[in-house]
Each structure stands twice: as structure tokens, then as C-alpha cells.
Amino acid sequence: MSFLKKIEGPLAFCSITMTIILVSYFFNVPTIITEIGSTLQQWTVVIAAFATFLGVAGLAITHIKRVRRKHTSVWPFSLLTITTMAVVIIVGIIDKSSGQNYQWLFTNLYQPLGTCAIAIMAFYYLEISYRAFRARSFEAGCFTFGVIFVAFRNAPIAGYLWKGFDDIGTWIQMVLSMGPSRGIHLVIGVGMVLLLIRTLTWIDRGHLRGGG
Amino acid sequence: MEIMNIIITGRVTQVILLILFCIIAVYFTKTLPKTPGIRRVPALDAIDECVGRATEMGRPIHISSGNPNVIGSGDTQTMAGLSVLNYVADLCASRDARIIDTSYKAEQQVMQQDIIKSAFTKHGKLENYNPNDSYFFSGTAYAPGIIGVIEDERCVANIIIGNFHGNFALAFMPYAFRGDVIQIGGTSNVTNLPHMAALVDYLVIAEEMFAMDAYLTKDKNKLSVLYGAEIIKYGILAWISIGAFSYAFGLKILADIIHM
Numbered sequence: 001m002s003f004l005k006k007i008e009g010p011l012a013f014c015s016i017t018m019t020i021i022l023v024s025y026f027f028n029v030p031t032i033i034t035e036i037g038s039t040l041q042q043w044t045v046v047i048a049a050f051a052t053f054l055g056v057a058g059l060a061i062t063h064i065k066r067v068r069r070k071h072t073s074v075w076p077f078s079l080l081t082i083t084t085m086a087v088v089i090i091v092g093i094i095d096k097s098s099g100q101n102y103q104w105l106f107t108n109l110y111q112p113l114g115t116c117a118i119a120i121m122a123f124y125y126l127e128i129s130y131r132a133f134r135a136r137s138f139e140a141g142c143f144t145f146g147v148i149f150v151a152f153r154n155a156p157i158a159g160y161l162w163k164g165f166d167d168i169g170t171w172i173q174m175v176l177s178m179g180p181s182r183g184i185h186l187v188i189g190v191g192m193v194l195l196l197i198r199t200l201t202w203i204d205r206g207h208l209r210g211g212g
Numbered sequence: 213m214e215i216m217n218i219i220i221t222g223r224v225t226q227v228i229l230l231i232l233f234c235i236i237a238v239y240f241t242k243t244l245p246k247t248p249g250i251r252r253v254p255a256l257d258a259i260d261e262c263v264g265r266a267t268e269m270g271r272p273i274h275i276s277s278g279n280p281n282v283i284g285s286g287d288t289q290t291m292a293g294l295s296v297l298n299y300v301a302d303l304c305a306s307r308d309a310r311i312i313d314t315s316y317k318a319e320q321q322v323m324q325q326d327i328i329k330s331a332f333t334k335h336g337k338l339e340n341y342n343p344n345d346s347y348f349f350s351g352t353a354y355a356p357g358i359i360g361v362i363e364d365e366r367c368v369a370n371i372i373i374g375n376f377h378g379n380f381a382l383a384f385m386p387y388a389f390r391g392d393v394i395q396i397g398g399t400s401n402v403t404n405l406p407h408m409a410a411l412v413d414y415l416v417i418a419e420e421m422f423a424m425d426a427y428l429t430k431d432k433n434k435l436s437v438l439y440g441a442e443i444i445k446y447g448i449l450a451w452i453s454i455g456a457f458s459y460a461f462g463l464k465i466l467a468d469i470i471h472m
Contacts, residue, residue, distance in 0.1 A: 026227040027218055055318025058325070059348055066344060074344075114352035121355060143410075181402050184418045186452075187445065188400045191422030192288045193230065194441045197237050203433045204295070204425055 011202050018200055060085065146172050224472040229444075236440040247432040248439040255396050255414035256427050259296075262369035262394050263303040272310035272345070274367040275300055276358065277324065278374025278399065279316045288422065289400050290320075293374030295425040296398075297324060300371060301331035308340065312365055314347045314358050321348045362393060373398035373416055373424070376408075384411040398424075 017040055023029055024037030063078035088105060095101045152158035153169025198204035219227050240248075266273045277293030297313065304311040311328060315321035325346050332341035349357030362370055370387060376399040384407075387393040397408040398416025409415055416424065426434035455466035 022230075026220060026223050026230075028220055051319040055320070055322055058322040059318045062321075062325075062343060062346065062348075072344075110351070117352045117356045184400075184402055184405070186448065187419035188422075190441055190445050190448070191400075191419035193233055194237075194437060195288050195291065195422045197234055198425075198434060198437055199291070201238075203241075203431075203437060204291075 007205060011205060015200055015202070018196070056085070056089075146176070222471065225470050233441070233444055236444060237437040240436040240440040241433050244432070244436050244439065247430065248435050250423075250427055250435060250438065253416070253420055253424075253427055255398065255416045255420070256424060258394060258396055258414045259300060259371065259428070260303065262371065262396070263300065263307055263309050265394070266304070266309040266368045267307045269368055271366050271368045272312045273300065273304060273369045273371065274312050274314065274358065274362050274365070275371045276314045276316075276374070277320065278372055278376050279354065280320045280375055287375075289375040292421040292424055293398075294323065294327060296371070296373050296428070298327050298331065299425075299428045301328040302334070305331040305335040305337055305340065308337070310342075310345065312345045312347070312361060312367065314349055314354075314361060316349065316354050318348060318350075321346055362387070367393060369394040369396070371396045373421065375399065376401050376404040384408065 020033065021037045021040060024034045060082060063082050066075050066078040067082065069075075088102075091099075091102050091105060149165060149169040149172055151169075152161075152165040153173070158165040158169075195204065262273055275297055277290055277297055280287070280290035280293070301311055303309070313321075313324045313328060315324055325343060328346070329338070329341050329343075332338050347357065347361055358370070358372075361367070370384065370393050372384070373396065384395055384397055387395055394414075395412040396414045396416070397412035398421050399405060399408060400418050400421055405415075405417065409417075420427075423438055426438045451466060455470075458465070459467055
């Protein structure tokens with residue numbers, strides 16, 4: 001079992017899984033390999049559930065430690081986190097996620113708090129928009145110029161003011177913006193294949209426990 | 213043509229390209245006599261500066277690998293983000309700088325904690341590792357949570373490289389144009405790139421994300437694979453250019469090859 005504790009264990013598992021899935025995707029292989037490939041892909045759902053469980057356990061351990069040690073001034077928040085987590089889990093288990101009580105928690109606690117957090121950011125949006133749209137250089141000027149047309153294109157009033165806003169805004173979005181966007185997509189694809197090869201050949205292992 | 217029957221129709225070009233990719237990558241890994249050079253990426257050079265500044269000022273660095281899909285699409289970006297975390301944690305451990313990590317998903321927190329702990333263990337400074345420097349902010353609390361941590365802990369740098377959705381670029385906002393917090397951001401999500409470009413001091417853009425590990429570690433094998441990928445990339449660009457021109461003149465052979 002010591003093999004599983006070493007970094008080579010997960011790396012080997014990763015390589016074998018990737019190879020099976022790649023082979024079953026590209027080649028007309030015996031049904032057994034195709035079935036193994038599709039089963040492995042279905043396992044991602046199970047693994048995701050385990051990962052979530054691991055995450056919840058890790059989170060609980062971290063916050064319980066903080067509460068027990070009364071870590072600085074943040075420990076009451078840790079207590080609140082653990083309590084909230086426990087309440088939501090218990091209600092979810094008893095009432096199911098579609099249950100009335102669970103939905104009440106979601107609608108009356110989670111959603112308002114989330115909206116509140118986003119609302120706070122609106123002031124930052126204003127400040128940054130003001131700073132970003134000030135043309136301080138040639139590039140910033142081009143940016144501002146383009147943004148004005150695209151923003152007006154999406155504003156209903158712009159069509160009444162001048163039809164050119166719509167035409168120029170559409171051209172900027174569909175021609176000027178689309179070309180670089182596709183170029184970026186292309187190099188991202190190449191980069192992903194590159195990462196796949198490096199992971200498959202164990203050259204890249206930094207994402208696993210520091211690669212060591 | 214029997215060999216073509218082995219490959220599923222419509223995926224022939226894909227598999228040939230993938231195999232070609234692998235052969236070129238392995239070829240350069242084996243044959244390049246010395247480590248290939250790589251152009252400067254200011255964002256990655258700035259990481260050293262951030263850690264140095266953190267050590268000198270005795271203030272922490274904040275790092276996060278964005279909104280991950282540890283399992284699912286976008287996971288390659290998360291892997292790239294975790295590789296950077298690995299490098300930053302290693303630097304922080306060696307230079308006695310404090311590192312604070314935040315996560316969007318609980319499982320991400322476990323992974324980040326493990327990487328940071330491993331870095332401190334590697335340098336024999338496990339006593340410097342503090343598990344309380346790891347924060348979890350779910351959902352819409354992510355961006356405000358990061359802002360709160362950076363303000364409370366007076367972080368000198370904000371490094372967020374990984375997968376980004378929705379409004380997460382907001383986490384960079386308060387420190388854009390302020391100057392006291394160095395911001396390094398990176399993502400491959402095209403919808404979020406403009407926000408980041410407007411807000412951060414140093415941007416890791418698109419494919420640079422997947423080359424970060426090679427750039428930072430200067431490992432010969434990783435750089436050799438990168439070198440091979442560059443050649444492939446120029447080949448693809450040539451294909452696109454010739455294909456576009458030939459298609460304009462009614463020749464569809466290159467487009468047909470793609471669909472084989």
C-alpha cells in the first residue's frame with residue numbers, strides 16, 4: 001500500500017485513465033474498452049461526490065480547530081460556519097433539497113446574503129469604470145472609443161440617436177473582437193493539449209502535492 | 213486504407229495531429245542539446261518580486277486558483293493555477309514569507325492546503341506553516357471575502373491564476389490603480405480576460421497559463437515540450453492561413469482534411 005502514498009500512484013492512475021479514455025474516443029476498439037472508457041467518465045460524478053465530502057471534512061476540521069484554539073478574532077465566524085453547515089446538511093438530509101424547509105433556507109438566507117455581497121461591489125464597479133474609461137494613453141483611448149460604440153449599441157436609446165452606433169458597435173464586436181478571440185481560443189487549445197501530454201508523460205506534476 | 217478504419221470517422225485528423233504533437237514533443241525532449249530559451253513573461257517574473265517584498269515587509273501574499281472545476285471542464289486551468297501555487301508556496305517557504313490562500317470550493321481548499329504544507333515540509337520549516345491561513349469563500353462571498361482578507365491581513369500581493377467565471381474579477385477591483393498591492397491575474401476564459409486586463413498589474417493571458425510551470429521551473433523537459441508545441445502552433449497557423457486563402461478561391465481540400 002505504500003505505493004498509493006507515493007506521488008507515482010495517482011500519476012500512474014491518471015495516465016492509465018487518460019489513455020483508456022483517449023483510445024476509446026479516437027479508435028474503433030473492442031466494446032469492452034469503450035465500456036471501460038464510458039464507465040471511467042461516469043466515475044467522475046462519484047469522484048466529485050467524494051471530493052466534495054473530502055472538502056466538507058477538511059473545512060470542518062479547519063474551523064473546529066480554530067474554534068477550539070480560539071484563533072485570534074475570527075473564531076466566532078468559524079463557529080458560525082460550522083453551525084450553518086451542520087444546519088444545512090441536516091435539513092437537506094431530512095427534508096431533501098427540494099423540500100420546503102431547505103428551499104426556505106436557500107431563498108431567505110443564502111440568496112439575500114449573496115445579493116448583498118454583490119451589491120457591495122457595485123461601488124467598486126463605478127470607481128473602476130470611471131478610472132478605466134479615462135483615456136490616459138493611445139491604447140486606453142482606443143479601448144474607450146470601442147467601448148462607447150459597443151455600450152451604445154446595447155442601449156435602446158442609441159438606435160434613435162444615431163443608427164451608426166448599432167452598425168459600428170456590431171462591426172467592432174463581430175469583426176475586431178472576434179478575430180483575436182478566436183486566436184486566443186486556438187492557442188488555449190494548443191496549450192491544453194500541451195498540458196495533457198506533459199501530464200500523461202509525468203513531466204508535469206506540480207498540481208499534485210508539490211510534485212514531490 | 214485499413215488503418216483508417218481503426219480510427220473513428222471524423223476524428224482521423226484529430227488523432228494524427230495528437231500523435232504528431234506527442235512525437236514532436238518527445239523528439240525535442242530527447243534531442244535538444246541544451247535547455248531552450250523562452251521569452252520573458254513579466255507576470256511570472258513579478259512573482260519573485262512579490263515574495264521578496266513580502267519577506268522584506270513582513271506581510272503576507274494572497275493566492276488563489278480561482279473558481280475551479282477540479283472535476284470537469286476548465287480543470288486544466290485549475291491544474292495550471294495549482295502549479296503556480298506550488299511555485300509560490302515553495303518560494304515563500306524558502307524565504308520565510310507568509311502565504312494566505314483562499315478557495316472557492318471545499319475540495320480546492322484541501323488541495324491548496326496540501327500543496328502549501330508540502331512546500332514547507334520540503335524546506336524543513338513545517339513550524340512556519342499555518343493551516344489558519346487558508347480561507348474558504350463559497351459562491352458570491354468569494355470576491356468580497358478575498359477583498360476582506362487582503363485588507364485585514366494587509367497583503368502585499370494578490371495572485372489569482374486559474375479558471376474564472378462570472379464576477380470573480382471583482383476580487384481585483386479595489387486594488388486596481390492603488391499601487392500598494394501587486395496584482396497578478398491569469399485566466400483562459402475569454403469573457404473574463406478583458407476585466408482582468410483592465411484591473412491587474414500583470415496579466416497571464418491564455419496559453420501562457422499552460423506554459424507557466426515550464427517557465428517558472430526552467431525544467432529542460434518541460435521547456436522542450438513547449439518548444440515542440442511552438443512549432444506545431446506555427447504549422448496550425450500556416451494551415452489556417454493557406455486554408456482560408458484556398459477556401460476563398462474555391463479549394464476545399466484543407467477544410468475537408470479537417471473533417472476526415
